Amino acid sequence: MLTLAEVERHAQVAITAVDGERGFRRRLLELGLVPGTAVAITNIAPLGDPLEIEVRGGRLSIRKDEAAQIRVRR
Amino acid sequence: MTTVALLGNPNTGKTSVWNRLTGGSAKVGNYPGVTVERRVGPLRKRPTIEVVDVPGAYSLVARSADEQIALDVALGLDGEPRPAVVVVCVDATQLVRSLYLLLQVQELGARCVVALTMADEAGAAAPNPTDLAHVLGCAVVPVVGRTGAGIDALATAIVTAVDAQAPVAPVVRWQPSPALAAQIATVRAALPAAWPQSDALALWALQCVGDDELARVPAAVRAAVAAAAPTAALDDEVIAARYAWLDAQVAGLAKAKVDRRRTERVDRVLLHRGLGLVIFGAVMFVLFMSLFAWSEPAIAAVESAFAWVGERARTILPDGVVEDFVVDGVIGGVGSVVVFLPQILLLFFFLGLLEDFGYLARVAYLMDRIMRTMKLSGRAFVPMLSGFACAVPAVMATRTMERQRDRILTMLVIPLMTCSARLPVYTLVIAALFPSHTVGGLSTKSLLMVGMYGFSLVTSLAAAWVLARVVKPLRAKRLPFVIELPPYRAPRMRDVVRMMGTKTWAFLREAGTVILACTIALWALLYFPRELPAGAPDYDAQVAAAPSAEAKAELEHARDGALLENSYGARLGHTIEPAIEPLGFDWKIGVGIIGAFAAREVFVSTLGVIHGVGDDEGSLRKHLANERKADGTPRYTPLVGLSLMVFFALACQCMSTLAVIKRETGGFRWPLFVFSYMTVLAWVSSFLVFQLGSLLGY
Numbered sequence: 030m031l032t033l034a035e036v037e038r039h040a041q042v043a044i045t046a047v048d049g050e051r052g053f054r055r056r057l058l059e060l061g062l063v064p065g066t067a068v069a070i071t072n073i074a075p076l077g078d079p080l081e082i083e084v085r086g087g088r089l090s091i092r093k094d095e096a097a098q099i100r101v102r103r
Numbered sequence: 104m105t106t107v108a109l110l111g112n113p114n115t116g117k118t119s120v121w122n123r124l125t126g127g128s129a130k131v132g133n134y135p136g137v138t139v140e141r142r143v144g145p146l147r148k149r150p151t152i153e154v155v156d157v158p159g160a161y162s163l164v165a166r167s168a169d170e171q172i173a174l175d176v177a178l179g180l181d182g183e184p185r186p187a188v189v190v191v192c193v194d195a196t197q198l199v200r201s202l203y204l205l206l207q208v209q210e211l212g213a214r215c216v217v218a219l220t221m222a223d224e225a226g227a228a229a230p231n232p233t234d235l236a237h238v239l240g241c242a243v244v245p246v247v248g249r250t251g252a253g254i255d256a257l258a259t260a261i262v263t264a265v266d267a268q269a270p271v272a273p274v275v276r277w278q279p280s281p282a283l284a285a286q287i288a289t290v291r292a293a294l295p296a297a298w299p300q301s302d303a304l305a306l307w308a309l310q311c312v313g314d315d316e317l318a319r320v321p322a323a324v325r326a327a328v329a330a331a332a333p334t335a336a337l338d339d340e341v342i343a344a345r346y347a348w349l350d351a352q353v354a355g356l357a358k359a360k361v362d363r364r365r366t367e368r369v370d371r372v373l374l375h376r377g378l379g380l381v382i383f384g385a386v387m388f389v390l391f392m393s394l395f396a397w398s399e400p401a402i403a404a405v406e407s408a409f410a411w412v413g414e415r416a417r418t419i420l421p422d423g424v425v426e427d428f429v430v431d432g433v434i435g436g437v438g439s440v441v442v443f444l445p446q447i448l449l450l451f452f453f454l455g456l457l458e459d460f461g462y463l464a465r466v467a468y469l470m471d472r473i474m475r476t477m478k479l480s481g482r483a484f485v486p487m488l489s490g491f492a493c494a495v496p497a498v499m500a501t502r503t504m505e506r507q508r509d510r511i512l513t514m515l516v517i518p519l520m521t522c523s524a525r526l527p528v529y530t531l532v533i534a535a536l537f538p539s540h541t542v543g544g545l546s547t548k549s550l551l552m553v554g555m556y557g558f559s560l561v562t563s564l565a566a567a568w569v570l571a572r573v574v575k576p577l578r579a580k581r582l583p584f585v586i587e588l589p590p591y592r593a594p595r596m597r598d599v600v601r602m603m604g605t606k607t608w609a610f611l612r613e614a615g616t617v618i619l620a621c622t623i624a625l626w627a628l629l630y631f632p633r634e635l636p637a638g639a640p641d642y643d644a645q646v647a648a649a650p651s652a653e654a655k656a657e658l659e660h661a662r663d664g665a666l667l668e669n670s671y672g673a674r675l676g677h678t679i680e681p682a683i684e685p686l687g688f689d690w691k692i693g694v695g696i697i698g699a700f701a702a703r704e705v706f707v708s709t710l711g712v713i714h715g716v717g718d719d720e721g722s723l724r725k726h727l728a729n730e731r732k733a734d735g736t737p738r739y740t741p742l743v744g745l746s747l748m749v750f751f752a753l754a755c756q757c758m759s760t761l762a763v764i765k766r767e768t769g770g771f772r773w774p775l776f777v778f779s780y781m782t783v784l785a786w787v788s789s790f791l792v793f794q795l796g797s798l799l800g801y
Contacts, residue, residue, distance in 0.1 A: 055342070079471050086228075
């Protein structure tokens, strides 16, 4: 099972599910990270964390352990 | 009075639109009980309409009281006026995500007007406003906050919507499953009569109530939600259904992809592993130096201006209590408020520029890895850095952080940073009490100063780490720390300058008055009863008969010292002596600590007066070094000096900081907490330093 934290830079993947506690995942879903949405890691912060991701034409910064809660498929 | 609410995602240019609509004449306050700013201004086109600027939000769904504000304002709950129209700022470069918020507002049955911002930047990706209006069923007006284009049309659309009398029905674009419909019906039956009776509000409660920190949710609603037992599947259904509608109906209106190439080129430099960090360091250096050093001429100018006014007042007023009250109490007190303005203006100038440009979000992105080690986010970096210059603007800068919990935690540790007002105290103590040695080519005195900076950095980080675990309202919730990295945009000077003005005015009105009152109270404490103790020599006669100017000054200093020694403040110093004796302090230091509440550097001048040497720091240093106890040993040893510096590093010896925390948190709870925990920390640490040092024979 692949998560967003394991995907290499610039690889296009699609979200299949968001795990985690209810309030946590609700935030991510409401930002448009719903199943079926295309997402890619565009950058990694100089200190190795967080990640910059592209989703729905915008850029978001998300921590690695949070990205590990997002299940994706190629 | 008719009210219009202005809603929108962060970074949509909402503030710009609000400034243009109202002309910027804002009433700024706080929502009760939270650290969220409430801004209201009259609509320029029709001043009987008030426009409320709601803090940026991605959704109306809330988990804490500060996030609940958006719903309260949109629906007119909990004392907020019910808005006639809700204006939603929709970012043309982020169409689908910004319309998610609009769908929620429409489901609640509010009359909506869409302000389509950033259409110029979106270019071919911007939707045709007519097509969008047709799909959304409400007016869509393209506006450019930067130039003001379209603002008049937006104001006209708002006025037309306000005047429209026909009621608006809730618009729901999706069909709930039978299970969800049943849950909604259960909760809807429990909604209080004062709330609008709508399915959407019942759904809001189903999504928010549960593991929440919301204020003002009636027990009946909580019970109904518990009975309906919503699960994560509910969120999946609702959120996916809204996005499915948006993807099907709206996404196609954008004819092209948004061009981010310019932003990507800039990011390749600013977020670069090497160069990006170097530029970051340079930007932070400039920000810090401007607060710490370059503001100095402006601060000195303020100080000398007030000194000049004081001198003038002295020549006009007759000698006596009134003269001293006006000059030292009132004029000095107003000066002690105004002296903060250079740093506040500078900091908010930089914050405004960096925020508008889009760099503040990148600072959070770059520093998040470091700041999270103490349970803070990258957003805390700039406020904490500013704390090394002065805690007052630094506490105000916590407004740039989204979450109330992060804001408060940052405010709690900022006063531990070595601010510039501590430097005169450290300088005096180090120069007077520590011997000069060199270790490896470095003087011990400068090493001590560097050590004090390191000490404050370690204690503030450790304090954040501990407080985040121990203080219940601050325990970190598992919430995603997602920050938007907006496209780079040219800063709008109008908005930056306007924000500087608003912040300064809010500081003067709300914190300044408290600081002024405290300064006058402290002045009175150290001034009255203004009587020489019984048996004191007749200084005035001696001054009149003094043979030389030098002897005269010496007598005057002795008189001022005797008057201060007999003041209520000094008596208080004697009273607290048993409490500070185990730290190695005598009552004279106690008086200095009391005086230092006005501002830490006042410690030096108060100590000068109480030791009868006036304001000459050179003589004060000698005096401190030569003061003896009854047994002939030095009164102030290096160990006392170290204990004193530790005390000043940790104690919240600054009523201005407390006043500004009160203003930012809207109550006495947090300033009292800061004062208590820091005083206890300072006392215990100084106690350990002095007692252990004494045991070791220092």
